[in-house]
Amino acid sequence: MIVQELQKIQERCGWLPPEELVGLSTRLAVPLHRLHEVASYYPLYRLKPPPKVDIKVCRDMACHMAGASRLRAECEAVAAEYPAGEVAVSGVSCLGRCDGAVAASVNDHHYLTRQTAEALRAVIASAHAGNAPHAHHHKAKPLGFKIDVYEGRPEYRALAKWLSNPDAAALLKELEASGLRGMGGAGFPTFRKWGAVRGAPGATKYVVCNADESEPGTFKDRELMISAPWLVVEGIILAGLVVGAGRGWIYIRHEYPEAIDAVRAEIARARSAGILGSNILGKGASFELDVFVSPGGYVQGEESALLEAMEDRRGEPRNKPPFPVFQGLFGKPTVINNVETLSWVPGIIIHGGAWYRDMGTRGATGMRLVSISGDVAKPGVYEVPFGQTMRELLETAGGMAGGKAFKAVALSGPSGGFYPARVPVGELPPPFVAKRVPAGQPYFEILDLQLDFGTCGEMAAMLGAACVVYDETRDMVDQARNAVEFYRNESCGKCVPCRVGGQKLVEMAGELAEGRSPPGRLELIRDLGETMGITSICGLGQVASNPVTSLLRYFPADVGAVRGGRPT
Amino acid sequence: MNLIHHDDFGPEGLEPSVAELLKVPPVTLKIDGIEISVPRTILATDPNTGRKFPRPTTIYDAAIEAKVAVPVLCHRDHMTPAAVCRMCTVEVGGRVLAAACHRAVEQGLDVKTHHTSAKVKKAVGILAELLLADTRAPRGAHLEGGNELHAVAKGLGIDPAQPPRFPLTVRDRGRDESSLVIAVDHAACILCDRCVRGCNEVRNNQVLGRAGKGHMARIAFDLDNPMGDSSCVSCGECMVSCPTGALSNRAVVEAKPWAAAKTSPVSPDDLLSHPLFDGISKAFLAWNINSVVRRTFEPGEIVCREGEYGSSAFIIEEGELEIFLQVELKHVAKAKGSFRNSLMGLVRTVVPGLSRRETPSEAPDARRNTIPIDAPVSLDMAKPTATLTPADLLFGEMTCMSSYPRSATVRAKTRVRLLEIQRNVLYTIQRSKKAKSMLDEVYRRRSIDSHLRGVSMFADAIPDPAKFRSFVEELRDKVRLVRLNPGDTVFRQGDPADNYYLVRVGFVKVSTRKAGGELAIAYIGPGGHFGEIALLSRMEELGSSVPPGIRTATVAALDHVDLVAISPEDFRHIMDCYPAIKEGVLREARRRVEQNARMNRGATDATLGEFLKQGLMDAQSLLVLDLAKCTRCDECVKACADAHQGVTRLVREGLRFENYLVASSCRSCLDPHCMVGCPVGSIRRRSSREIVIEDWCIGCGKCAENCPYGNINMHPFPTGKKAPDPDNPSRQLPVMQQKATMCDLCASLDGTPSCVYACPHDAAHRVSGGQLMALAEKRLAASP
């Protein structure tokens, strides 16, 4: 209620005037501090009247590489040509358009890609004159991926098939056989999650689709929702019917207006076609589905933070246990699945678990979508088998841009840290070295890494859907500093290690980049990183130090260059 | 999963009752190698929060039991765990560490704290260093209790005076000195959330929140208003909750005038030397310096009088006091049924001879031989006086906590020294584990004898004093004390039965579910008891009239309540050993079962709607004037006055509903608010459901205050006594006695109230809420 009511006020007034908040407080019988807690927490809300033109330039990974900070400075100079306060320029976290770096937004709802200073100068002038910005929004296009079993047509055959013999246990078996795992990064087996919620006590259960794709470098769910929204809709209905949930929501980041529109349209269509509602396909089953537009923030992708937002609070992750499968939305057992995970379900029902399982290569299971960005020739979303090597993935994306040499890769956005082309064996788990590194070779060639959960697990690496590639010209100290800034900016601020530690990491990465680290600093960074990793409440704080600790571990030359070779 | 699921506790995820909590089997775990068994869930410790959900026992709770010190900053026993500072981090075997203050205990858990785990020690050290590098000690503010962050750091071997290893870049996050009493220094804040929970959860003032996000987050008042312009009521809870002095006491607030002479303020240090204050925050005592005074009384001086209102309790430091009832008890004894249901044994003025009404025809209560009062002792009916000494610690808790009038008079026997404390200080004492256990001990050692003697069912069954003493001895260490907050549920209808309960302090409400809502059956106060029905049925003694072992009603605390729980085993043992008790209990149980059935039969089934909103549906009986017929002749009012000693209880004005005027007369509500809090139990519900006020009303006016419809009026009645006129001492004036009056449906007349009977125009009717609605609908349908 609060989240949506605030959104309504903002749509009407352009911001949240205090009188409106006082009125809302009376109307909802909610104390003022509760409204302010929510309103001041989410980036979507404005507590001050907006400027005439508000430009936000993405400051993260791919955009940073493409010169976002210079672009921002140039824009600020342009803004200074206008009367004070009329044109504002600021930074913003990854907009999920990393394949079109540098990405930017104009007046909140309009998104631009591949920006240059000249282009933005024109945009500012036009918006200042009162014209609606011409946004570069993504359009639906045939995916041509195996995941879209209906090849562009919303057929809902999987739902019809399952409803003709609604055997939940059999479906869970099929999911187990498929080996389908969570595609949001954690890789939790889907059948197990569904089974847990199905088996949890209580009559009321929920399904939530996590479409808050905000990890820098990730934009695959965007494509799925825009071009094949029926898959996620069908997947979530099936999840609901199997676990016994009557309601579901698709929680989409507000920076994806195209996806929000596409999914909403598909839900409306499904409802009028009798695919949603109280008598699904005439079989008497019922399920209701809505879109929940996120008020913003990377940490909302953390599932319990997402639930907090849906429950009208500051989207701060919960202390766990209890886990959402037992106590999720409003304390009820809740399935939370990523868009892609749900979108694979129709195919698995139609063709069977083995169909999905056998798509993997080199002994790995299944297929996945991956977003690749940075210094590659063709950044974008690709459907690739699990087990494919990093080298193959790079080739799929057209190889290195400009023919430069490969220097480093982030396998899971900033979360997993950076890997160099050659990882010294001393830094790798011995069993992995024994199995994967030719005898006598002092390093492991990262391009040979098989990208699947098993192999990455053996290497103690995270496998996400965001692959960001760096070429030989990149200064990894600068990249690491940029990445820890991202975590500092996106920390919810609930727990001390992340709130304070994140800020200290930024300060210490700054010292590093400017070559002014005092003695003992590197050790302190490592200790802080370890502490944040084991004491933070949620995954954000737990991984926030990875960019800088991986820098210290794998890129001593880069560190040494700025430090002028000084020892610590 | 070891956590409580709301769904596990009956329909609609209702909170578990105390009874359920007490029966969950304990778990055993190891903390730093020490094995310890703890219950799976515990009740929140704060009597002040009104929080209804018990919480799972945490590793931190268990560590306290095991006497392993775990550092905490954001955690307070009386608050919902927030687990944000991570200072209490421990190893439990997972990939990441766990916050002891939040993580629930699990069977077989092997916990390692910073005492035994190098990994934990390093991590919490870093966290303390982070906070030290991010905050500055509050500027100018005095912090009586010391800076907890500094104390925790020192405990971990970190010297807060040394420059931190981390870059020290404390941004000036600003100060707020707009409040006259509390200064805010954001740069000293560690965002522990204690003030926020203090304001909203403990005090329910709903002012404080966290604003902003990430490293920019900070506390904020209302819509981030300056504290002085916010809706803050300056209660100081946030300030006393703050571990770092980020919220600090700006000025010493002007002393609140204490009415009594011979008082002296008491310094926090002085108080801390008293064992009851052990462990209470010095900052809190400093802030509340005006809520405690030391008073001395010479022999013979009166400390407080029965019937007086008050908001304080007394701690006995030195000397002996006499506690007694001033009222002449033989008068009371003559007034038939006076002490039946007498909840506190308090009578200020007794007005015999006024009663012309029948005494209600209920099964008579067994004879009472002691009177429960608001002190660790009960008074003997034959000789209502007792002695209080420093070993009794405290008296007047009930008056202080729940605003009941004083139940007895207290007079100094020797020269005495007392600490008189206000409610906020008493709250805090009751919140402290140490003080609670002392008070419990006082109950076991000193109060249990007279308390049990006051339970007539026991006392009557064991007339032999020696036998009674051994009966008390048997129970002394077996009973368990349970303290409830207002609104807490003891058990719910349909729950499996566990204990038998005696009420020591406060009131509980007994109610049953029915179609239209909830029907309050009885209110039980000090000296009362409940919970036998389900236990007896389990023993197959009650026959088949009640389901075996299942609670037949819901019992919930109305105010701050202390219960004494007797386990089913002990209860059964008593039944077996003392057949006379068994008989009495059975008789009482049968009476209650019958009464419940009668009430449930009689209660009207109500439908919902707009009507309900007006509270009328709740009414069993309304006096309705049909305005289409009423000529305003006032015959009804006159008839009422005639029937009630010349004072009308009917006022011909009130709420309009359609063309009907609902006069202000008692509605015999399903849940009669008026019955709560009568210190002498003279307003009560007869078994036929109507509410009556008995003659021993002392005129305190509590019921009139409590009736939400204003249907109870206070009227002076002559007592028949005379007293000298203060203006002209030679003249005698009649002494008037205030008494509460309300419509009694003219119980003595054969079913028809006088007013209805008297109306010459057939305009006055007695109807139920449901009937009135039907009438109105009929009329609506008939009108064009």
Ligand code: SF4
């Ligand atoms: S780790 Fe960071 S994002 Fe997660 S709860 Fe703690 S402060 Fe919030």
Ligand code: SF4
């Ligand atoms: S002093 Fe004000 S802000 Fe602090 S707890 Fe009391 S009401 Fe809340």
Ligand code: SF4
């Ligand atoms: S002001 Fe004090 S109590 Fe409130 S969050 Fe800050 S440190 Fe904690």
Ligand code: SF4
């Ligand atoms: S005035 Fe009401 S509450 Fe007070 S004694 Fe009389 S009946 Fe009881």
Ligand code: FES
């Ligand atoms: S849109 Fe800029 S990094 Fe993703």
Ligand code: FES
């Ligand atoms: S005391 Fe447990 S996290 Fe703060």
